[in-house]
Amino acid sequence: xxSMTELPELTERQKTLLLLIIRDYIESAQPIGSKRLxxxxxxxxxxxxxxxxxxxxxxxxxxxxxxxxxGRVPTEDGYRFFVSQMMHQAELPETVQRTISHQFHQxxxxxxxxxxxxxxxxxHQSQGVSVVTAPHARKAKYKHVELISTQGRQVLMVLVLLxxxxxxxxxxxxxxxxxxxxxxxxxxxxxxxxxxxLDKIASLPARSDALDQDIMTLIIQDMRRSADxxxxxxxxxxxxxxxxxxxxxxxxxxxxxxxxxxxxSTLKALLDRTTAGGKGRVGGLQVLIGxxxxxxELRECSMIIARYGVPGMSTGTLGVFGPMRMSYARTIPxxxxxxxxxxxxxxxTIAGE
Amino acid sequence: xxSMTELPELTERQKTLLLLIIRDYIESAQPIGSKRLxxxxxxxxxxxxxxxxxxxxxxxxxxxxxxxxxGRVPTEDGYRFFVSQMMHQAELPETVQRTISHQFHQxxxxxxxxxxxxxxxxxHQSQGVSVVTAPHARKAKYKHVELISTQGRQVLMVLVLLxxxxxxxxxxxxxxxxxxxxxxxxxxxxxxxxxxxLDKIASLPARSDALDQDIMTLIIQDMRRSADxxxxxxxxxxxxxxxxxxxxxxxxxxxxxxxxxxxxSTLKALLDRTTAGGKGRVGGLQVLIGxxxxxxELRECSMIIARYGVPGMSTGTLGVFGPMRMSYARTIPxxxxxxxxxxxxxxxTIAGE
DNA sequence: GGATAGCACTCTCTCAGCGAGAGTGCTAAT
DNA sequence: ATTAGCACTCTCGCTGAGAGAGTGCTATCC
Numbered sequence: 001x002x003s004m005t006e007l008p009e010l011t012e013r014q015k016t017l018l019l020l021i022i023r024d025y026i027e028s029a030q031p032i033g034s035k036r037l038x039x040x041x042x043x044x045x046x047x048x049x050x051x052x053x054x055x056x057x058x059x060x061x062x063x064x065x066x067x068x069x070x071g072r073v074p075t076e077d078g079y080r081f082f083v084s085q086m087m088h089q090a091e092l093p094e095t096v097q098r099t100i101s102h103q104f105h106q107x108x109x110x111x112x113x114x115x116x117x118x119x120x121x122x123x124h125q126s127q128g129v130s131v132v133t134a135p136h137a138r139k140a141k142y143k144h145v146e147l148i149s150t151q152g153r154q155v156l157m158v159l160v161l162l163x164x165x166x167x168x169x170x171x172x173x174x175x176x177x178x179x180x181x182x183x184x185x186x187x188x189x190x191x192x193x194x195x196x197x198l199d200k201i202a203s204l205p206a207r208s209d210a211l212d213q214d215i216m217t218l219i220i221q222d223m224r225r226s227a228d229x230x231x232x233x234x235x236x237x238x239x240x241x242x243x244x245x246x247x248x249x250x251x252x253x254x255x256x257x258x259x260x261x262x263x264x265s266t267l268k269a270l271l272d273r274t275t276a277g278g279k280g281r282v283g284g285l286q287v288l289i290g291x292x293x294x295x296x297e298l299r300e301c302s303m304i305i306a307r308y309g310v311p312g313m314s315t316g317t318l319g320v321f322g323p324m325r326m327s328y329a330r331t332i333p334x335x336x337x338x339x340x341x342x343x344x345x346x347x348x349t350i351a352g353e
Numbered sequence: 354x355x356s357m358t359e360l361p362e363l364t365e366r367q368k369t370l371l372l373l374i375i376r377d378y379i380e381s382a383q384p385i386g387s388k389r390l391x392x393x394x395x396x397x398x399x400x401x402x403x404x405x406x407x408x409x410x411x412x413x414x415x416x417x418x419x420x421x422x423x424g425r426v427p428t429e430d431g432y433r434f435f436v437s438q439m440m441h442q443a444e445l446p447e448t449v450q451r452t453i454s455h456q457f458h459q460x461x462x463x464x465x466x467x468x469x470x471x472x473x474x475x476x477h478q479s480q481g482v483s484v485v486t487a488p489h490a491r492k493a494k495y496k497h498v499e500l501i502s503t504q505g506r507q508v509l510m511v512l513v514l515l516x517x518x519x520x521x522x523x524x525x526x527x528x529x530x531x532x533x534x535x536x537x538x539x540x541x542x543x544x545x546x547x548x549x550x551l552d553k554i555a556s557l558p559a560r561s562d563a564l565d566q567d568i569m570t571l572i573i574q575d576m577r578r579s580a581d582x583x584x585x586x587x588x589x590x591x592x593x594x595x596x597x598x599x600x601x602x603x604x605x606x607x608x609x610x611x612x613x614x615x616x617x618s619t620l621k622a623l624l625d626r627t628t629a630g631g632k633g634r635v636g637g638l639q640v641l642i643g644x645x646x647x648x649x650e651l652r653e654c655s656m657i658i659a660r661y662g663v664p665g666m667s668t669g670t671l672g673v674f675g676p677m678r679m680s681y682a683r684t685i686p687x688x689x690x691x692x693x694x695x696x697x698x699x700x701x702t703i704a705g706e
Numbered sequence: 707g708g709a710t711a712g713c714a715c716t717c718t719c720t721c722a723g724c725g726a727g728a729g730t731g732c733t734a735a736t
Numbered sequence: 737a738t739t740a741g742c743a744c745t746c747t748c749g750c751t752g753a754g755a756g757a758g759t760g761c762t763a764t765c766c
Contacts, residue, residue, distance in 0.1 A: 033729050048739050051730065069729050069746040109507060110523035144532075146501050151517040151702050154462060158511060164504035170463035239592060240615050243608040251604055255596040262593055349504050386758050401710050404759065422717040422758050710765075719756085727748085736739075 009060060015085075017053050018062055022074045022082045026325050029246050031071030076290040076324070079302070083287050083328055092333040096125075104341055111135070111164070114345055115235045118318060118338050123238025126304075126331040128322030129261065132235040133271060135309040135316035135346055137163045140223050142193040142201060147182040147215070155182065157215065159222050162195070163314045164349045167222050177211065185211050189219070198223045234264050247300055247323045256297045261321075270295065271317050274305055285336055290324050300324055304331055306339035309346045318342065362413060368438075370406050371415055375427045375435045379678050382599050384424030429643040429677070432655070436640050436681055445686040449478075457694055464488070464517070467698055468588045471671055471691050476591025479657075479684040481675030482614065485588040486624060488662040488669035488699055490516045493576050495546040495554060500535040500568070508535065510568065512575050515548070516667045517702045520575050530564065538564050542572070551576045587617050600653055600676045609650045614674075623648070624670050627658055638689055643677050653677050657684055659692035662699045671695065 010018070020041060021032045034050040037043070043050070054072050057063045062078040065071070074082070092100075100121055107113045115132045122130035141162040148156045153173045160166050189212060193201055202220055207213040239261060248254035260266040273294075274286055286305045291298030305319035318339055320331050363371070373394060374385045387403040390396070396403070407425050410416045415431040418424070427435070445453075453474055460466045468485045475483035494515040501509045506526045513519050542565060546554055555573050560566040592614060601607035613619040626647075627639060639658045644651030658672035671692055673684050 031729090035729070046739055047729095048731095048741090049737090052738090055731080065730085067746060069744085071729070108523060109525045113523075143503075144501060146499055146511070148497060148499050148511060148513055148519075150496075150513050150519060154517065154702065156511070156513070156519055158499070158501060158509070160501055160503050160509070164507065166501075166503060166509055170461060170466075172462045238615070240608050240611050243604045243611070249604055251596045251602055251607060254604060254607075255593050258593050258596070262590070349507065384758090388758070399710055400758095401712090402708085405709085408760080418759085420717060422715085424758065708766095710763100712763085713761090714759105715761100716759080717757090720754090722751100722753095724750085725748105726750100728746090730743105730745080732742090732744100734739100734741085736737100 014053055014057060017050065018057055018078065019082060019085060021054075021057075021063065021072060022078055023329075025074055026327060026329075029325060031066055031073050033071035036071070079289045079324060079328075080287075083289070083332070086328050086332055087285070090329060090333045090336075092337045096334075097337060100125075100337065101341060104345065109345075109349070111346075111349070112233075112235075114342060115233075115316075116237075118342055119235040119237035122318065122320050122334060122338055123241060125334040126320045126322060126327065127238070127241050128320045128326055128331065129239055129242055129258075130235075130237045130318070130320050131261075131267065131271070132318040133268075133316045134233055135314045135342075136165060136226050137161060137314045138227070138312060139197055140165065140226050142196050142219070142223070145186060145189055145193075145215070145219060147186050149177070149179050149182060152176055157218060157222075159219060161223070161226065165226060165314065167226055169218065169222060171218060173211075173214075181211065185209070185215055188212060189215060193219070198227060234267055236261055242322060245323045245325075247325065253300070257301055260297065270303075271305065271319070274303070275307060275317060284339070285332060287328070287332070302326055302328075304328070304335045306335050308339040308342040310343065310350055313350060314346060316342075316346075367406055367410060370403065371410055371431065372435060372438060374407075374410075374416065374425060375431055376682075378427055379680060379682075382678060384419055384426050386424035389424070432642045432677060432681075433640075436642070436685070439681050439685055440638070443682060443686045443689075445690045449687075450690060453478075453690065454694060457698065462698075462702070464699070464702070465586075465588075467695060468586075468669075469590075471695055472588040472590035475671065475673050475687060475691055476594060478687040479673045479675065479680065480591070480594050481673045481679055481684065482592055482595055482611075483588075483590045483671070483673050484614075484620065484624070485671040486621075486669045487586055488667045488695075489518060489579055490514060490667045491580070491665065492550055493518065493579050495549050495572070495576070498539060498542055498546075498568070498572060500539050502530070502532050502535060505529055510571060510575075512572060514576070514579065518579060518667065520579055522571065522575060524571060526564075526567075534564065538562070538568060541565060542568060546572070551580060587620055589614055595675060598676045598678075600678065606653070610654055613650065623656075624658065624672070627656070628660060628670060637692070638685060640681070640685070655679055655681075657681070657688045659688050661692040661695040663696065663703055666703060667699060669695075669699075 020037065024032050024037070024040070034047040034054060037050055038047040054063060058065065058072060061075055062081060063072040064075050066073060103117060103121065104114060107117055111134065115134060119130045119132045122132070143162045144160040146158040148158065150156050153176050155171050155173060156168060157171060158166065158168045198220065201216070201223070207216060239258060242248055242257070243254055248257070260270065274288060284306055288303040288305065291301065300323060301321060302324045303319055303321045305317060307315050307317055309315035318335065320335055322331070373390065377385050377390070387400040387407060390403055391400040407416060411418065411425060414428055415434060416425040417428050419426060456470060456474065457467065460470055464487065468487060472483045472485045475485070496515045497513040499511040501511065503509050506529050508524050508526060509521060510524060511519065511521045551573065554569070554576070560569060592611060595601055595610070596607055601610070613623065627641060637659055641656040641658065644654065653676060654674060655677045656672055656674045658670060660668050660670055662668035671688070673688055675684070
C-alpha cells in the first residue's frame, strides 16, 4: 500500500501515463478512458496498449474504475504519486510571485493583516478553502504589559511577548481603580517580569499587593494560552469556493466537509494532528490526501499544509483545503510561496530583538 | 401589493387558513393541498370549501401554485402577513431565555466575546446563518491612547474611545523610538485630546513634535474608521446550517446566497441599506423577505435584523439569515431577545461614564 | 346562499424499457 | 511487444404509461 515500495515497479511509460491521466482527470473531473487519452495527447502507441498499461496501474492500486465500463479515476495512492512528482518542480510563475509579494508589502505591518491577506491569497489562487493560524512562540517570554482603563471597572490588559506576539484580554475589577494605580502596577510588573519565561514567572512568590497579584495571575494565564500549540484566532477564506466543485454538488457532502470549519476546535485538532504526524511531508509541506483514512468526513478531500515562521521561535500553520481532485500543481507552489513570504515577514519582525 | 391595504379583505377564516398553510409549509417544505389540510387539522368544513378559500387567497396574492395541479405555497406577501401576526405574540420560552442569559453572563465582559456568543446562539437557535456587527458610537469621543513598543520600530497603538470602544493598529516608525519617548507622547496627547470629538481633534493645529503629529494623524484616521456606519469586524456563525435546507439542495443556489458572507463589504452594504430603509420594520426588528425585490441573490431568502446597543450612543446590528421558509416563529423572538440582552450589556458597559 | 360532494381534468413524478455511446478485456494477427 | 478487432458490460438519456395528488367547476343540499 505504501507508495515507497511500489514506485520501483513503475516503468517510465507507466509513470508518464499515470501523470497524464491524473492531470486530465483533475481538469475534466471525468473518468479518463484509453481512447480519449490516445486522441487528445499525441502518444506514439495505441489505445489498446494504453488499456493494458491502465489495467496494470489499476492492479497496482494507482487507478480504479467507478464501474466496469467507465474510464479510470486516480486512487489516493495515485494522487500521492502525482504529488510526489509535483513537489520537485513546481515554482510559482514569477509574475504571480511579484503580485503576491507586492500585496504583502503594501499591507500594514500587522500580523493579523498578513494572515487575513494570506488566507485571501491562498483561497483565491487555489480556488479552495484556506486556513491560517497565528504564529506563536513555543516558549513565550514576557516583554511588557499595559493596563488601560476603558469603562468604570473594566480594564483592557495588553500583553506583549518577546517576538512581538500581542494578546489582550478584558477584565472586570472588583472595584474601580484609578489610572495612576494601574500605572504603578504596570511599572512594578514590567520591572519584575521583563524577559522571564512562563515557568519562571509561575514560580515567583505571590505579590503582597492584591492588584499586582491578580494581574500576574492573568498574565500567567494568558501566556499559558499562548503556549498552546494552536492558539488564537484562525483565519479562513474561500469557504464557498468548494461549493462549485462537482464533487460537492450534493449539499450533504459539502456540509459534512465544511462543518469542521465552523468549529474552530475541530479545525485546530486537525491541524495539530497533521503537523505532528508527518506522513505526507515533503519539503516543509504536508499533503493530506483523502483524510489519510483517519478523518471520515474528509474522505474525498485533500489538504495542503505548511508551517511558517521562525522554527523554534514563533511558528504558525497555513494551508488549503479542497476536493481530492484539487489542482495540486497550482496550489502546492502557492502554499509554499506564501509560507515562505510569511516566514520572512515574521522573521523581519523578530529580527529587531 | 402592499399588505397594509389588503389585510382588511381577509375574513377570519381566511386568516386562520393562511396561517395554517404557511405554518405547515414551513415545517414540511412541500406544497400544501386542500385535502391534506382538511385531514391533518380538525377543521369543521370540507376540503372543497378550503379549495375555494385557497383560490381566493391565491387571487389576493398570498399563495401561489408551483404548477397547475400542485398544492399552494406562500408568496412573499403571504410570509409578510405571517410575520406581522408573529410579531405581536412570540416570546421566547423562559427556560430558553435563562439558558441564553446565563451563557452571556458567564462569558468574560468583552464585547468581542459577546458578539461571538451572540452569533453562536443565534445560529444555533434559528438553524440559520447569523451575523453580528460591532457596536460603535455615532460621534466618537477620544478617551485615551496607549503606545506599546513591540518589536524594534513596530508599535502597537491602542485607542480607547468614550463608551469603551477599543481599536488598535500596528504602525512602523521611521526609526526606533524608546519607550520613554513614546510615554511622553502618550502623556501629552492624552492631556490634549481627552474628551474631544473627531471634528475638534481634526481642527487642532499641527503639533511641533513630529512623533506627536504622526500619532495624532493616526488617531484621527482610526476615529474616522470607527465612525463608519458599519465598521470593524463582522461575526458570523452557522454558515453550514442552511446547506441542509432543501431549497439549497443545489449547491449553486447555496453558493450564490452564501457568497456574500465571504465578502464583508457586500455584507456591510446589505446591513447598511437594510437598517436605513425600514420597510419590514416592526418592534425594532426588520424582516426582509425574499430580498425585497432588490437583492437578486436573496430571492429565496429572508433576513431578520435588529439593531442593538444604546441609541444615539453606540449601536450595532445583528441578524439571522435563512431560506424564506425559515422558522420565523422561533427566530424572531430569539433575535429580539438576544438584541435586548446585548443592548443591556452594552448599556451596563457605558453606564460607568 | 354558503357549504359540500362528485367528477373530469391537468400536471408531476416514478419507473421500466430501450437504444446509443463509451470503455473495457480478450484474442488473434502483426 | 504491440495492435486491431470484437463481443460484452455498464451508464445515461429518452420515452411512454400509470399512479397520485390536487384543482376547478357544477350540481346539490340545508
